[in-house]
Amino acid sequence: MNAHHQERVDEVDGARVIPIRPGDPGPDASGMPDTSASAPPRSGRHPVERAVASGLAFLRRRITGDYEVDEFGFDPELNANVLLPMARALYERWFRVELVGLENVPAEGGALLVSNHSGTVPLDGIMLSVATHDHLHRPLRLLGADLVYQVPVLAHLARKAGHTLACPADAARLLGKGELVGVFPEGFKGIGKPYADRYKLQRFGRGGFVETALRADVPIIPTAVVGAEEIYPKIADLKPLARLLGLPYFPITPTFPLLGAAGLVPLPSKWVIRFGEPMPLSEYGPEAADDPLTVFNLTDHVRETVQQMLYETLLRRGHPFL
Amino acid sequence: MPSTAARVVLVTGVSRFLGARVANTLQADPGIERVIGVDTVPPTAPLGRTEFVRVDIRTPGIAKVISSAGVDTVVHLSLVTGQGGPRAKAKELNVIGTMQLLAACQRSPDMRKLVVRSSAAVYGSSPKDPAVFTEEDEAVEAPAHGYAKDTAEIEGYVRGLTRRRSDLTVSVLRFANFLGPGVDSPLTRYLAMPVVPTVLGFDPRLQFVHPDDGVEVLRRMTVEDHPGRFNVAGDGVMLLSQALRRAGRPHVPVPAQSMSAFGGLGRRFGGMPAFSPELLRWLMHGRVLDTGRLTAELAWRPKYGSEEAFADFASGFGRGAPLALLDRLAAAIGRD
CATH class of the missing domain: 3.40.1130.10 (Glycerol-3-phosphate (1)-acyltransferase)
Known part of the structure; x- marks a missing residue:
């Protein structure tokens, strides 16, 4: 997470230290999407409760299409x-x-x-x-x-x-x-x-x-x-298969397709x-x-x-x- | 330059929803002496002081109407999507009808202005489309089927007339899909299906125009001079999934290949819409218009955005079920 970033940047000697979140003086937000969950509980409600509530609110907005694109x-x-x-x-x-x-x-x-x-x-x-x-x-x-x-x-x-x-x-x-x-x-x-x-x-x-x-x-x-x-180190290209599938290339890597789905990792x-x-x-x-x-x-x-x-x-x- | 103020206005397709509404709006304008409505079928609603003439615009009869009444402004609205009848008949009405009408317009010395209802369908729908179409853009993949092809051909004939009669004020309006109360189109019938099939893996961006705004644009184009091509759509964009969620419509994703079969079944057994290739492409890739030129030219913005037009249309549908459960849960936690 950010702490991890900071550490990696700092440990490299002589490297420029970059501001991770410019203009964000407070304790670093965890990067979690749900900021209300990580904020200190103001109304005295349990943080888990708040998280569930905001999760439900999110779900409701998604189900009712109440969002903008x-x-x-x-x-x-x-x-x-x-x-x-x-x-x-x-x-x-x-x-x-x-x-x-x-x-x-x-x-x-x-x-x-x-x-x-x-x-x-x-x-x-x-x-x-x-x-x-x-x-x-x-x-x-x-x-x-x-x-x-x-x-x-x-x-x-x-x-x-x-x-x-x-x-x-x-x-x-x-x-x-x-x-x-x-x-x-x-x-x-x-x-x-x-x-x-x-x-x-x-x-x-x-x-x-x-x-x-x-x-x-x-x-x-x-x-x-x-x-x-x-x-995904591409060591070969199955061109005929790529043409068949309408893809620009069909890669062979050390693990794909040798290991099947595991090769996709x-x-x-x-x-x-x-x-x-x-x-x-x-x-x-x-x-x-x-x-x-x-x-x-x-x-x-x-x-x-x-x-x-x-x-x-x-x-x-x-x-x-x- | 002769005055182009409309005095005698001819409205085609007057027996249908849009034509009737435009005729009703125009006849309320005291500056217009006569409003003549033509269509192949008699109007279903009273037209007021609009004079109805039953004439098929595919026949030279339309030329007689135009010359004898001294028509100076033609508002051409009789584009049909051909969902109800055979495709060949729709094409005949759209393309041959327009050709006859334009021929009559070219001949008439009284003609000053032509307003044509076209469609955003001229831009087609493809994965290679720019995100937003302006009036200068052309279809990336020229529409090869149905209604979209008709519109492209009609616009071609209108360009021809514009070239030959440079004294005419010609406005071509490319409308996004009409949506609102009273609208009956392939789109509204699609949205009203008991379970709405969507194309698996695709979620198109859609835009709608409310009939109130559409009529207002057509009125302004008729009584004022705004030559050129204009995109007409409500502000904002909706995704199909989002629209269906807002309307609380049950929907099921279907692979693209099965969509036409699905639609075919619906038509055969349920009187539901078939999926024409152009509708299918639209349901996959969608289409968004830039309306900057129209809003700048008219110094006006549509009253209804795409979302409001959809909401106005969807108010007829009930709400979905799982919400009650969600709300109960949320209430139990102490939030509403």
Whole structure:
């Protein structure tokens, strides 16, 4: 939990100590969704009673549909109380995620988080969402591949968690509303790359993310996720099966499909997520989005920055599993 | 530029819900001399000072009505979703009817303004859609079936007329699904099924427009000049699951492949709606409109948001059962 974070950050010698919850002077909230349960009982009622009561109230709101979603289908209540707690267990206990450079992410206003993508299964996106929600109190609005929205269950859960389709219109709309938007420009090339290529950034798409950031006049936050490469080491790819299932790849890992369902458990790698210094684009102006050379150069610059951050963070992490 | 103030207004589809309400609203406007309503069937409710002419807009008869009465404004509302009858007949009414009507409009020297009821269905529904459609967006996957295809074709013919008669003020309104008391549509029949089937693994984002707001938009478009294409929807978005919960409707998830079979059974044995491919896609992927252009143009916001329109519609349904138990439990703990 947070105490655990603090400890990990402090024990590394010479590392920057990051404020875990900026602007939160009080005793650290436990990160549990139900704040009324962890608050001291004011009315003299037993805390368990309060927890049950608020649980019932939550259940009642869910059953009666008494909650709001935004135009993207984002359901903040479901996200904070159901979806994120499930991911948080992985985040804290399994991957022991450590955050570096949290102060680089603006506390408000639109910003585009540009990250490497890895791990065969996009758990890196989910862990990033937990990180920004718990430690920045900002929902991360990820831009996902259209495949996500074709798969039953995943389609609506992704929307309820606040994510949307990776297209310029959606990205511009979210940034215009001052949201924190996350994007993985490598796409399937990044997440589905073989284990041997770990931490080698693939091509950064066609630079669409730079155009979007230029038009919206928001800073780009380069982000390096270290640890996701080891969760499902992809040692082979069953291409014919992937084609049959309409998937971009069908991974073979040391445990999958050898161990069946047990092979779906990610390996407990140690994660470090580093947020780099914001790259302001205001000096270029929105018209630069129509200048392909500027866009290419900026794309390369972001890519090199993320690659450099990856190498540094890898060194800092040390052993992949300890 | 000639004055485009509507004096003689022709309303198509006047015997149906929306047409009748629009005609009733327009005839209350003293600035409008005559309101002429046309339809293939006689109206069920009295139309007041609206003059009813029974004419099929698929026939050249409509041209005679327009020229003899000196119609200067046509409000085209007779789009049918074809749920009741065979699909071919609906298409005939929608597309051929519109073609005849537009041909008559093009010929008439008195014509000043055309207001067309279109539908958000022109945007289609697909997993590759942007989250929100603006008027400039086109369907990612062009609708290939039914009502949605009809609307797309109708808009094509309207564009053709706009090109040939550049003096006309043409307003095309892409309405989200109407929902409110008195509305009878594939959607309302779907929501009224004893057990509402939803598509397993999908939870579409939906938007509704209340008939009161729809009529007001059509009135403003008729008496004022607002050329262009406009999305019309209530503010806000609801998820299907959320809507069904609010209405307390029992629902059951059904795999997409079985949905059409399910709907087919319902139609055969219970007089319930079949699931057209477009309805099925909508129930999977949903659709949301950006109404910024309309609200800016009219300097007006819909009175009913999507949620209020739904609540107004759903007030006819009873509440679900498990709530009583929950409330008793909560009361036992000392909270209400």
